[in-house]
Amino acid sequence: MTITITAFERSPDGGQGMARDMRVRWALEEVGQPYDVRLLSFKAMKEPAHLALHPFGQIPTYEEGDLALFESGAIVFHIAERHAGLLPDDPNARARAITWMFAALNTVESPIVDREVAEYLEGDETWYEQRLPFIDGRIRKRLGELSGRLGNADWLDGAFSAADLLMVTVLRRLEGSAILEEYPNLSGYVARGKARPAYRRAFDAQPAVFTAAPTG
């Protein structure tokens, strides 16, 4: 059955792969599954046809036969459950990897997304500059804890898994802020993720988006 995912028709980041379809592309490349992409305008994302697939009007979605999913973490998990290579076979190691998947999206990503939301929603408000230290403080707290746990390991818990895939994409959202560079082991971790052939293939599969929305 053909897998079809959705992505932005015009990339808000000029093709830097920060949109959440990148996670799904990367997961599909890791397990060697081909996929089709349906590009959506911002307008189409809020229309009934797409809202039937994604109640919150976002990308990515995932369609395969009569199955339709949304929410990038859930889609990556679905791919990891159906195909070898993204979750350990040992039941306890598998449960720990799933724990880290939730941790990446719920505990680490939240303050990082808050930084982006503040910028586009409150960037022109008088308090924006004063608030930044609060936001960055929350991010640094989480990064410090994550850095402490990772230590000099290559990946979060043994071999590379769907948890690392999600965590790397979460940490990548800090690129350009200089915060990540304060934690050399986390910078190295992100670099290791980006060096994976499957990551490169996923990133390079974005040209349609890239050319549709040049940077700047």
Add this chain to the structure above:
Amino acid sequence: MTITITAFERSPDGGQGMARDMRVRWALEEVGQPYDVRLLSFKAMKEPAHLALHPFGQIPTYEEGDLALFESGAIVFHIAERHAGLLPDDPNARARAITWMFAALNTVESPIVDREVAEYLEGDETWYEQRLPFIDGRIRKRLGELSGRLGNADWLDGAFSAADLLMVTVLRRLEGSAILEEYPNLSGYVARGKARPAYRRAFDAQPAVFTAAPTG
């Protein structure tokens, strides 16, 4: 094997069940699994013994034999995977329920937690009152979308599942703000969740916490 979870020694909400151990208690009650609770002081949560279990120094954790997990969503999922009653058997329905689990924690909970963070971190700042409409606007956007999808259904996707368990606990965080009441079908949904016998048992199992920290 005995299941042991951790919870706050002193409840920040006076036993209203807003802490994330409530999700795990509720899940264990739904599947009929007994459990022990180890109460932790805020100080103990940041000490090495607990950080070894939970890298971010939070509650709840979950221990069962040589398995140790953290992150409430992952623990609820683990319970749902191991015991009947919290996830559908049909593979597609199961994948959709997991999608809603991630959606509850990543898409719906984020702006709601942001409201709490703003209150305790920036409640005394000059901009706090001005920011509230931004925060509540983000919450209302999500609740409107969720309300539209739920319609007059009892649960998110067919029978009650771990997704509803998580979503109800997420929406409960808005109790006292009057925002939830703007969406009668969501208020009814939360009330249905709280009326489940397993929810009541989980809630009533908190007396140690409740008595340790009286409200006000």
